Amino acid sequence: MNDKPTSTFTPRHWIALTAVIAGMVALYLHLWKLGLMGALSCNAAQSCEQVMLSSYGMFLGQDVAKIGVIGYTLILITAMMGLSPKRINDPRITNTLTVLIVTGFIFTLRLKYYEWFVMKLFCKWCAISAVTITTHLIAVILDRKRIGDER
Numbered sequence: 001m002n003d004k005p006t007s008t009f010t011p012r013h014w015i016a017l018t019a020v021i022a023g024m025v026a027l028y029l030h031l032w033k034l035g036l037m038g039a040l041s042c043n044a045a046q047s048c049e050q051v052m053l054s055s056y057g058m059f060l061g062q063d064v065a066k067i068g069v070i071g072y073t074l075i076l077i078t079a080m081m082g083l084s085p086k087r088i089n090d091p092r093i094t095n096t097l098t099v100l101i102v103t104g105f106i107f108t109l110r111l112k113y114y115e116w117f118v119m120k121l122f123c124k125w126c127a128i129s130a131v132t133i134t135t136h137l138i139a140v141i142l143d144r145k146r147i148g149d150e151r
Contacts, residue, residue, distance in 0.1 A: 010088065010146060011139035015097065016079035019072045022132035025125055026068030033063050047121040056114040064111060068129055071104050075136065091147045094140065101136045108133045 031037045033052055042048035051057060057064055078100060082093030108130050115121055 010083075011143035012079045012082045012088075012093070012097070014139050015101075015136050015143075016076055016083065018132050018135060019076035019079060022129050023069060023072035023076060025128050026065045026072055029065035029125055030063055030069055033057070033065060042124070048123040048125055051115050051119065051121055051123040051126060054114075054119060056111065056119070059107075067107070071100065071107075072132075075100050075104070089147060094143045094147050097136075097140050098144065101133065101140045104133045105137050 028037060029040075029052060032040045040049055040052070052065070059067060075097065078093060078096050081087060082090065082097070087093055111126065112130055115123060115126060
C-alpha cells in the first residue's frame with residue numbers, strides 16, 4: 001500500500017457523490033411506501049407505483065427501497081472513509097467497495113429483470129438506481145486498476 005496522498009479526483013469521489021443521489025432517491029421511495037411522501041411523482045401509466053407495490057418491491061420481507069437506502073449508505077460511508085489522505089490508496093477500501101457494489105449490482109439485475117421482462121414496466125426512479133450502481137461497478141473496476149497501478 002502506498003501512503004502517498006493524491007489530490008486528484010478518484011473513482012471513489014464519483015462513487016461517494018453518486019451514492020448520495022441514489023440514496024436520496026431510495027429514501028424518497030421508501031418514505032413514499034411508508035405513506036410519508038404524498039403522491040409519487042411518476043409517469044402517466046403509474047409504472048413506478050405498480051413496481052413499488054408489486055411483490056417484487058419486497059425482498060425477504062423488506063422494502064427494496066429500504067434495502068437501497070442501507071446499501072447506498074454503506075457505499076457512501078466506505079467511499080468517504082477511502083478519501084482520507086491516509087486511506088486514499090488503501091486496497092482494503094476498494095475491496096470493501098467491490099463487495100458492496102457487486103452485491104448491489106446483482107440485486108439490481110434481479111429487480112430490473114422482474115420490472116422489465118416480467119411486469120413489462122419502466123420505473124424512472126428505479127432506473128436511476130440501476131444507472132448509478134452500474135456506474136459504481138465501472139468506477140470500482142477503475143479504482144481497482146488505480147490501486148493496482150499504485151503498488
